[in-house]
Amino acid sequence: xxxxxxxxxxxxxxxxxxxxxxxxxxxxxxxxxxxxxxxxxxxxxxxxxxxxxxxxxxxxxxxxxxxxxxxxxxxxxxxxxxxxxxxxxxxxxxxxxxxxxxxxxxxxxxxxxxxxxxxxxxxxxxxxxxxxxxxxxxxxxxxxxxxxxxxxxxxxxx
Numbered sequence: 001x002x003x004x005x006x007x008x009x010x011x012x013x014x015x016x017x018x019x020x021x022x023x024x025x026x027x028x029x030x031x032x033x034x035x036x037x038x039x040x041x042x043x044x045x046x047x048x049x050x051x052x053x054x055x056x057x058x059x060x061x062x063x064x065x066x067x068x069x070x071x072x073x074x075x076x077x078x079x080x081x082x083x084x085x086x087x088x089x090x091x092x093x094x095x096x097x098x099x100x101x102x103x104x105x106x107x108x109x110x111x112x113x114x115x116x117x118x119x120x121x122x123x124x125x126x127x128x129x130x131x132x133x134x135x136x137x138x139x140x141x142x143x144x145x146x147x148x149x150x151x152x153x154x155x156x157x158x
Contacts, residue, residue: 043081044074046095050102051125054110059122069123076129083133088149090158097156108135 010018048061064070084091092098109131110120118124137144140152 044077047077050099051106054103054106057122069126073126076126080129087144093158097158101156105132
């Protein structure tokens with residue numbers, strides 16, 4: 001397939017597929033030619049680490065990246081990061097606090113999925129990352145709307 005054929009096909013792809021292609025292209029542009037060993041962004045790496053810890057999942061990212069959910073992971077993480085940035089500014093001030101907050105929310109998400117008889121694994125958790133705002137609101141009702149988000153962050157050392 002030529003470069004022009006690839007470029008012509010891109011607009012017809014889903015947003016999720018375009019994000020995966022962008023991730024791989026970014027990976028290759030950085031001079032890496034082997035398998036993807038890390039998510040495309042620092043946020044992706046942090047989210048993957050927190051997900052793995054919440055699930056006690058030792059799956060290496062390179063293995064996960066080859067799966068259906070791994071190929072869509074970076075596209076799922078981006079809206080989550082935007083939500084945190086807009087609703088909880090400074091949530092990523094320090095790595096320890098960020099990991100603690102993410103792990104707590106992912107454990108709550110896992111419990112929520114189990115209550116609905118949905119098995120929790122890396123794939124189902126990734127597909128439900130969009131539920132984190134709802135999970136946060138359940139854990140801390142009306143904190144975001146009331147502007148009390150910074151109080152939650154203080155509990156996590158941020």
